[in-house]
Amino acid sequence: MKHVELLAPAGDLDRAKTAIRYGADAVYIGGQSFSLRSRASNFTDADIAEACAFARDYGASVHVTVNIIPHEDDLEGLERYLRFLQECGVKAVIAASPTVMRLARECAPEVEVHCSTQLSVTNAAAAEFLYRELGIDRVVLARECTLDDVKAITAASPVPTEAFIHGGMCVNYSGRCTLSNRMTLRDANRGGCAQSCRWMYHLYEGDNEITEEGRLLTMGSKDLCAADEIQGLLEAGVSSFKIEGRMKTEYYVASVVSAYRRLIDELEAGKIPDESRMAYHRKEILKGENRAVCDGFYKGCAGADSLITRANSDADVNHDFLGRVQSFENGTAVILSRNPIRVNEQIEVLSPGKENRVFAPAWLMDENGEYMEECRRPMTALRMPVPFETAADDIFRRFG
Ligand code: SF4
Structure with missing residues (x-):
């Protein structure tokens, strides 16, 4: 079995170093422009250079999100930025726009181009098209893929695949949501998502409110935890396992990365965990989690039990x-x-x-x-x- 990359999120330099120390093979980060999560504490140019140097010392690598859906006036400075990323030794840019992908190919030919999950690739023909037309080096699969989809796409794709194994899910297809735009005038596809799906809502049928007194509803998704799918994803030949969460704390990063590192290392060494060992791994992974989890779409279309419909004010607080x-x-x-x-x-x-x-x-x-x-x-x-x-x-x- 080939070694799979464990790819961790990092909202700042400290968290990038923490992720690498705790076993990530690579981290993905965002600069101060051209990236979603613009409200995460994004990296300055000096931070990006330092993260690359630190990663090199550990034999790890840095991927940079350039996954904005750019309007005309967002493009200024992009070419200079892509050249700078290449000079730093960034391994890959994660892009969602054909414009960014083309420019990256031209301005930074030594940097890989990874197609972001925002393009919702759910079949091998889409991966083949993106490879042929835009020269991508890797495709980040849509979180809405089942395990069977992942197997079929990975087997037929001309480029390696990357799959999410843990973290937040959009209740809509990633990148195809304008809830935040409409509710707050903050563009989710230009880094402004206000996570409006997680707000509390009054529900009306016609003019009649049907929410119970004091029990408002949300429509956010539970987070993904694919601990039970790791073996299947390894067998499918996925090249990279991605953890979501550039807004998350250093504690989350250390805790979740080290727990998945242990599970993946055991599986790659051919040790198939029995039920009690799997229970241990699940427990370790969830110690860093502060929200309810589900297994996403891997077993089939995610149903109502994958939603958080009742808000719990303590749900986002972890005192551990x-x-x-x-x-x-x-x-x-x-x-x-x-x-x-x-x-x-x-x-x-x-x-x-x-x-x-x-x-x-x-x-x-x-x-x-x-x-x-x-x-x-x-x-x-x-x-x-x-x-x-x-x-x-x-x-x-x-x-x-
Ligand atoms: S509002 Fe919710 S579903 Fe929409 S982009 Fe933001 S997190 Fe995703």
Whole structure:
């Protein structure tokens, strides 16, 4: 079985480095223009150059989203930008517009062109057309493909395929939604999506409101979790597994990437997990998740149970991330706290390339040297004893 690429999202340089340290083979990032997710903390030119240098040191690579659907006045500066990406050593641009694809071919011939999921490729003929007419090097399949679609397209496509395995889903075909445009005048296809599908709505039948008192409705999709489809996707010959979420936190990136890394490595080594091992992998993946999940379209058309119809105000909040290690010396770690921590509570440590380890701190001390039973203040430089070695950037999270 060939090695599949694990491709992780990164909203900034810190998250790109975190994803690579925790096992991503590649990261995809967006510059300050020409990219969707314009509200993610996008990369400056200097950040892009640094991300490429960092990735090279780890044998990883950087893909850059240039996936805006450009209107005439969005094109200025694009050629210069594409040349700059090539100079930095970017491996690929992810593009949705034929204009961007053509320009990338002309201005940055050493950079691969990957066709974005926004083009909704759901059959091999579409991949063949894009290869023949626009010279693409890879196709990112539509999230609406079933596993059978993925198998058939990958077998017949003249270019490698990339498939989403985790993260947010649009309730519409990606790139074919104007909800945000209409509700907020923010163009989803120029980086402005306000995620209007996740808002709460009153539902009317004619003039009669049929939403119950205090129970407004949303129409957002659950997130995708394809843990159970990884084996099938590997057998299909998919070249890259993509995790969605350039807006997500470093905790999400570290947690989800390391969990999928472990599962993929086991499968590539020929170890087929039994049900209890799969339950472990699912649990590990979902520790980084803060929304309900479904298996998307892989088993067939996603039905009503893949929607989040009732909003839960706590659904987007994850309190498990306790902090990131700043230093470790003589058995004492200093972390920058992010959520409340108590003395003697069980803490799980994520370290790149290692099994997770668990301990319970016998004491906590703040930056003023004060012992405390509980730290409730985020961004405190908190000391605690740890019975094994940890290193800067390791992640502490609540165990459970
Ligand atoms: S409003 Fe929802 S469905 Fe539409 S583009 Fe935004 S996230 Fe996707």
